[in-house]
Amino acid sequence: MNEEPALLLDARGVTKLFGGLVAVNQIDFAIPEGAIVSLIGPNGAGKTTFFNTVAGIYAPDGGTIAFRGQRIDGLPTSEVTKRGIARTFQNIRLFNNMSALENVLVGMHARLKAGPIGAILRPPWVVREEREARERARSLLRLVGLRGENEIAKNLPYGDQRRLEIARALATEPKVLLLDEPVAGMNTQEKHEMRGLIEELREKFGVAILLIEHDMGLVMDICEHITVIDHGVTIAAGSPKDIQANPAVIEAYLGVPEEDDPIPRPSEPPSSDGEQT
Helix, strand or coil, X not given: CXXXXXXXXXXXXXXXXXXXXXXXXXXXXXXXXXXXXXXXXXXXXXXXXXXXXXXXXCCCCEEEEEECCEECCCCCHHHHHHHCEEECCCCCCCCXXXXXXXXXHHHHHHHCCCCHHHHHHCCHHHHHHHHHHHHHHHHHHHHCCCCCCCCEHHHCCHHHXXXXXXXXXXXXXXXXXXEECCCCCCCHHHHHHHHHHHHHHHHHHCCEEEEECCCHHHHHHHCCEEEEEECCEEEEEECHHHHHCCHHHHHHHHCCCCCCCCCCCCCCCCCCCCCCC
């Protein structure tokens, strides 16, 4: 009899308020080890707010978030990152005037041991650590399909900027990777390549992945479990097959399928989540 994989992240009753607005209301969400799961819903549903609460950008107003059995709700982002949670952003956030390599090295800061004194005196162990960091950064760039390590971030094509942001997140050595609309604005070929990359990340690093994504083709094909929220409340959770057949989900988000089309999909998925809260 196969054992269920251990939970890496276990969020219970997570609630976030902005004044009188309840952006996230009593959300339960779990991420098992090595899983690829998704959080979907209409624009303004509260998806990005939940992401930000897990990542430490917001402190929840109710509920608990545990990572590897230890509560992390209310911890600062830097501490959440050290624990093993990394994220990308709906709107790409890179250091635009730094090179691709430098962007990834910034992501390694949480794992490097050299402090200000070591950086100034540069003993042999610091020099070795810097050399190893550069080698690992180059390896991560190759993994995500980027070759021009000296290319300035703002000069990279849109799809490559997405890849660079993932490489920077991987540099923190996460156990859970939160990807906020990783294929937004990509063409069909780029989406196909990103799907392959996401699957490769799990295989190579054993990292669990949580997606916010409007591309239902990607979500249904790649995720083992999907949670759907609307107006900050969970309306459905289950396998892709369960979600495709759920009347509440169809009405709120996926849309009524065409005749003879067993899989409801949005005809024109929005390119941006549009959430401010």
